[in-house]
Amino acid sequence: SQQGEEDPQALSIQEGENATMNCSYKTSINNLQWYRQNSGRGLVHLILIRSNEREKHSGRLRVTLDTSKKSSSLLITASRAADTASYFCATDGYSTLTFGKGTMLLVSP
Amino acid sequence: NAGVTQTPKFQVLKTGQSMTLQCAQDMNHEYMSWYRQDPGMGLRLIHYSVGAGITDQGEVPNGYNVSRSTTEDFPLRLLSAAPSQTSVYFCASSYSGQGITGELFFGEGSRLTVL
DSSP: OOOEEEOOOEEEEEEEEEEEEEEOSOOSSSEEEEEOOOOTEEEEEEEEEEETTTTEETEEEEEETTTTTTTTEEEOSSOOOOEEEEEEEEEOOSSSEEEEEEEEEEEEE | OEEEEEEEEEEEEOOTTOOOEEEEEOOOOSSEEEEEEETTTTTEEEEEEEEEEEHHHHHHOOOOOOSSSSSSSSSEEEESOOGGOOOEEEEEEEEEGGGSSSSEOOOOOEEEOOO
């Protein structure tokens, strides 16, 4: 069964704006990861945050993790058209990596 | 450095036919896995392997077989294809040092249609 669930399902913004997508999960995790998938391509790892971390940055990406609320957020600052893709959270429940259904992000010029 | 290579990229089968999706990685990763991606369902784990000679079932293993005779290769076999197996299949691998839940490296996918 799906562990992580992203919200919103779809997001449409203009270039230069920030994009925020959220992930909620149900059981305890070891770490949470975010991936990007361009249309017709494989998934690419973006960032991993461990259960004992609260915030992590990588370039224009900022990820937060709230284990008490069982939720995470991915913020992409100053979005570009090239950021158009689907974004997935994946949770590690100490056995296998389980993916959510993803958020489709459209960044218009 | 090719990373994770999947073949074929596209395949059309008739119901009842069998076939093997190939997956090879050149990064000396211990962990390998197969996912299927369907619209509205996200990615679901089919089978995974933590090393040569070791495989285990994921969330949706029925109708699929795997084996891991070498570190590099992890083929996925469809025993008797059904229309419900129409999907995009992704192979992924991970560094052994990170265990089975570290950063995954994905192939480009194999798009299978079963008529």
